[in-house]
């Protein structure tokens with residue numbers, strides 16, 4: 001899926017979940033000073049910033065196919081080697097990095113096994129490859145309430161649950177297929193607070209990701225109906241949403 005949206009729209013919709021996740025994911029990846037790291041599918045740079053904090057900008061590279069996100073990372077994180085590229089064709093020689101990470105990206109890759117294989121190729125033997133994807137299939141992703149409301153209205157709409165890595169164990173299967181070793185499946189949960197219903201709903205209207213693309217296809221009456229259904233399913237504001245991601249840590 002393409003992300004032809006501004007970094008600001010992404011931050012408001014997904015960044016509020018992916019930034020706290022990035023701090024936890026960098027811990028899980030055991031990032032240590034002196035390493036060289038690659039952030040695959042960096043978006044506007046939430047995880048990249050965590051890597052820069054730990055390693056310094058000179059030791060961090062990042063790729064993403066979205067022109068607006070690549071431009072945002074160049075401005076936000078000067079000194080990072082950020083390039084326009086997809087995981088399936090990484091523009092780096094073999095064994096370039098000590099670790100390669102993909103946060104919330106495997107499910108958007110056209111070919112996840114080939115993307116993970118490329119991450120393995122550019123990581124030195126014994127280096128670390130890690131990935132995570134929201135638990136969309138288990139109903140504990142950040143947009144579970146949204147998709148429940150969508151299905152209450154139209155049970156035939158395809159949500160994100162069938163995407164690669166979004167069900168328990170699937171990331172590990174993909175890593176095995178990509179010939180990674182010492183595969184350790186794990187999970188992470190983050191909690192985000194919403195002050196008002198509009199604080200929660202308005203970002204869905206920005207066209208970001210599969211949920212945003214779905215809302216963009218609705219007319220005004222359909223949007224109002226969906227918003228009302230969501231309001232009935234959500235707790236009264238202020239409320240917190242917990243979101244869990246399946247993670248995998250493995251060796252190249």
Ligand SMILES: C[S@@+](CC[C@H](N)C(=O)[O-])C[C@H]1O[C@@H](n2cnc3c(N)ncnc32)[C@H](O)[C@@H]1O
Nearest residue numbers: 003018041042043066086087103104108109110
């Ligand atoms: C949900 S965002 C995650 C961004 C960032 N990693 C984060 O955690 O906030 C998914 C990102 O994957 C990128 N993407 C989509 N297909 C990709 C591919 N084949 N290879 C690398 N990145 C891809 C998108 O452009 C987008 O920036």
